[in-house]
Amino acid sequence: MAIAGVPQPEWIQINQALRLRRFDGTADFAFAWYQDEELVYLVDGVKKPYSRETLRGMYAYLDAHGELYFIEALENGAFVPIGDVSFWREDMPIVIGEPAYRGRGIGRQVILALMDRGRQLGYDRLGVREIYDFNKASIRCFTACGFVPVERTEKGWRYEAKL
C-alpha cells in the first residue's frame, strides 16, 4: 500500500549501483538483519531480536503507513536487498541490514532520494519521528541531509527537514 492517493513507484533508481524496490510482501531475507541485537537496539531501543511474526508485523505496519521499499545494491551484476526504508510525511525509518554496506554513505543517498520524492509529492517538509540520542550514525546521517532536531522525545529527538 502506498501513501493515500499517491501511486507508489515500483523502483526508485538512485544511481547505477543503488535502487529502491517497492515492497512486494516477500521479506524472508530480512529476517537475518533483525537478529542483530545492536541493530535492533538502534531501531527500537531494546536488544531483542525479531521473531518472524514481529518482522511480518513491522513490515505490515510500515506498508500500511507509507511507501515501503527494500534498498538494493548491485552485487556481481545483480541487485540484492541490503536494507529497508519506508517513508511518509512524518517518518522515514531506515535500516541498512547488511553490515558490509554500513558506513558507505548509502543511508545518505537513500534519504536524499526520498527527500526528492517528497518534493515531487509537493511536501514542504519531512519528519523523522524519533532518533535515539545513542544512535550517532543515524543522527549524523540525517543531519548531513538537512534534518534538524526540533522536539525532544523520550529517548532522543524528533527531526525535521524543510524541502
Place this chain on the structure above:
Amino acid sequence: MAWVFMDLEMKPVDRQFRHQWDICRQEVIEFGAVKLGEDLAEIDSFRRLVKPVYGEIPPRYEQLTGISNADVADAAEFETVLSAFAAWCADAETVYAWSGSDLDQLRGEVRMKDLPFSLTELAAKWADFQKIFTRAVGLKRELSLEQAVNIANISFEGHQHDALWDARNTAELFRIYRDEKRFNAVIGPLRAAVNPQKQTSFTLADALGDALKKLNLPEE
C-alpha cells in the same frame, strides 16, 4: 545535547610559497564559534586568532576582517587552535558552518602543513547550514550569510567577516529555522514566491513586496 555554529576567516597563502600554494590557497587566521544548548540559548563561545605561516595578511584582508598582522603576531599556530577547537566541539552533536568550504579549508590546511591531525571525528559531525537554509527558502543557488540575514529580517549582529559574529548570526538563523512561527512569518512569503505550489497561505504580492528585488537574489 549541544550544537556548534562556526566560521573561519582566512587570508591567502603568499604565492612565493609555491609548493604550499599548490595544495591550499588560504590560511585560517581566525576561528569563531558559538555553542547552543537544548533550549537554543548560547552556552559558550570560542574565538581564537591564528598566526599565519605563509606570508603576512594583505592590507585588503586586514581591512575586510579587522584582523591585523600585529593582532596575530603572538597568536598560536593553526594546529594548536584546531586541536583546541576540536576538543571544544567534543560534546556537540553537530557542527554547523555556513557553507561546506570551511571543512574543505581545514582539510586543505592540515594537508598543506602536513599535520598529524585527524579530522575524521569533526568531519563526521559537520553539516552545511547554508545549504539547509537555502533549500528551506526554496532557492537552488546558495545564499550568502548576509543575504540570509536580510531575508530573515534580523539586523546583522556585530560586523561581517568577524568569525564569532558570523557564527552567532548563523545560530540565529538556526533558531528561526527551528521556530515554526518565526520561520513562516519571515521566510514563508519568500518561500511561497519561489515555490508557489508548496505554500498557499501567502500571495505572490505578499511575498514579493520589494524584498526580492532589493536583495538582488540570484535568479532560479
